[in-house]
Amino acid sequence: xxxxxxxxxxxxxxxxxxxxxxxxxxxxxxxxxxxxxxxxxxxxxxxxxxxxxxxxxxxxxxxxxxxxxxxxxxxxxxxxxxxxxxxxxxxxxxxxxxxxxxxxxxxxxxxxxxxxxxxxxxxxxxxxxxxxxxxxxxxxxxxxxxxxxxxxxxxxxxxxxxxxxxxxxxxxxxxxxxxxxxxxxxxxxxxxxxxxxxxxxxxxxxxxxxxxxxxxxxxxxxxxxxxxxxxxxxx
Amino acid sequence: xxxxxxxxxxxxxxxxxxxxxxxxxxxxxxxxxxxxxxxxxxxxxxxxxxxxxxxxxxxxxxxxxxxxxxxxxxxxxxxxxxxxxxxxxxxxxxxxxxxxxxxxxxxxxxxxxxxxxxxxxxxxxxxxxxxxxxxxxxxxxxxxxxxxxxxxxxxxxxxxxxxxxxxxxxxxxxxxxxxxxxxxxxxxxxxxxxxxxxxxxxxxxxxxxxxxxxxxx
Numbered sequence: 128x129x130x131x132x133x134x135x136x137x138x139x140x141x142x143x144x145x146x147x148x149x150x151x152x153x154x155x156x157x158x159x160x161x162x163x164x165x166x167x168x169x170x171x172x173x174x175x176x177x178x179x180x181x182x183x184x185x186x187x188x189x190x191x192x193x194x195x196x197x198x199x200x201x202x203x204x205x206x207x208x209x210x211x212x213x214x215x216x217x218x219x220x221x222x223x224x225x226x227x228x229x230x231x232x233x234x235x236x237x238x239x240x241x242x243x244x245x246x247x248x249x250x251x252x253x254x255x256x257x258x259x260x261x262x263x264x265x266x267x268x269x270x271x272x273x274x275x276x277x278x279x280x281x282x283x284x285x286x287x288x289x290x291x292x293x294x295x296x297x298x299x300x301x302x303x304x305x306x307x308x309x310x311x312x313x314x315x316x317x318x319x320x321x322x323x324x325x326x327x328x329x330x331x332x333x334x335x336x337x338x339x340x341x342x343x344x345x346x347x348x349x350x351x352x353x354x355x356x357x358x359x360x361x362x
Numbered sequence: 363x364x365x366x367x368x369x370x371x372x373x374x375x376x377x378x379x380x381x382x383x384x385x386x387x388x389x390x391x392x393x394x395x396x397x398x399x400x401x402x403x404x405x406x407x408x409x410x411x412x413x414x415x416x417x418x419x420x421x422x423x424x425x426x427x428x429x430x431x432x433x434x435x436x437x438x439x440x441x442x443x444x445x446x447x448x449x450x451x452x453x454x455x456x457x458x459x460x461x462x463x464x465x466x467x468x469x470x471x472x473x474x475x476x477x478x479x480x481x482x483x484x485x486x487x488x489x490x491x492x493x494x495x496x497x498x499x500x501x502x503x504x505x506x507x508x509x510x511x512x513x514x515x516x517x518x519x520x521x522x523x524x525x526x527x528x529x530x531x532x533x534x535x536x537x538x539x540x541x542x543x544x545x546x547x548x549x550x551x552x553x554x555x556x557x558x559x560x561x562x563x564x565x566x567x568x569x570x571x572x573x574x575x576x577x578x579x
Binding site for chain 1 (some may be wrong): 387400402405406409410414415417418419421422427430431435437438439442443452453455456457460461463464465468478503507509510511513514523528529530532533534535536538550551553555557561562564566573
């Protein structure tokens with residue numbers, strides 16, 4: 128790593144970056160194991176700085192507030208709770224259920240050291256959208272002609288569940304498409320690398336359409352530039 | 363208080379003791395794994411272990427009890443939501459939690475545009491007045507604080523200033539450059555050099571720390 132990269136990671140560990148630099152730091156972290164290792168080490172150092180701030184103890188009420196809010200949160204994600212799993216297992220089959228359980232983790236996408244709460248929330252919202260589809264009573268699985276995983280469809284909504292897609296290389300992103308007829312329509316971006324990747328399709332899928340995934344330049348494109356890595360059977 | 367009430371209070375206390383005994387021998391990382399499975403008591407135990415330092419850093423940045431409580435609460439809710447994504451190989455669990463708390467506090471301080479007061483150096487008197495936690499916890503925290511303050515004191519002034527204003531003040535690099543009247547590039551390199559040096563200094567004293575009893579398995 129060059130000096131600039133070191134500085135970027137240090138600023139990131141201290142939460143001191145402006146939004147532009149922060150995005151660059153994340154990009155660097157996404158592609159460089161060396162950068163991630165450096166962040167690991169520096170975060171232990173910033174955690175040591177936290178002990179230096181020790182002041183008065185929090186009021187005892189704070190503990191109860193936290194546990195109460197956790198309980199309240201649990202109620203809002205009941206459809207995802209493992210104990211309800213049995214309800215949709217017969218509908219979707221074990222594989223889709225496993226995906227739904229992965230979706231429970233959902234906060235997952237955001238939630239490493241290198242993410243912030245707002246992103247966790249966005250990921251959670253997306254996760255909930257995925258869970259709605261995965262747990263819908265009319266959900267059904269559509270196989271993939273290309274790629275490993277399945278497409279779960281409920282009404283016009285769909286979620287791709289991909290078993291093993293490596294993280295998109297630096298400067299690239301995966302882009303989802305709905306192909307209805309001749310022209311693919313953009314249906315969202317995702318970074319890949321989760322196992323499984325649970326990716327809500329951002330467009331309505333109509334009977335007979337297919338869902339595709341291609342690797343594209345970061346930010347996505349309007350027309351696919353590469354051949355599909357993932358292609359579903361017709362919905 | 364009636365005898366019945368007394369008995370029931372005692373029994374509640376006893377139940378809680380049982381729950382805690384189940385958890386106290388677990389590592390922080392094991393507790394996070396339980397939290398990922400929806401175990402509220404494990405979340406409570408994590409709070410008991412990290413909450414004090416978490417509140418300390420949030421209060422230091424926000425300088426307002428209510429906002430600091432909000433930051434800690436939101437961060438622990440983040441732990442609750444995303445415990446399943448925590449990876450022990452990325453960071454110690456306590457580090458992960460403190461990172462969430464710090465991030466949240468910085469978000470709030472920037473949003474509120476609170477005027478951050480001086481001085482921002484660690485306050486030596488705080489440890490003496492704080493009362494809570496077991497004697498063991500206090501001893502550990504006191505030791506860690508002393509180790510940190512010693513390491514900070516060994517940094518060049520400009521590097522220490524950059525680290526303290528960023529970490530305890532919640533200032534971004536651009537804000538600091540403006541405030542200190544130095545080029546942005548200088549701030550960036552001071553932060554990196556300071557943090558890297560602090561890490562070395564802390565590593566050097568790590569061996570001295572080996573004798574302290576581990577509070578978690």
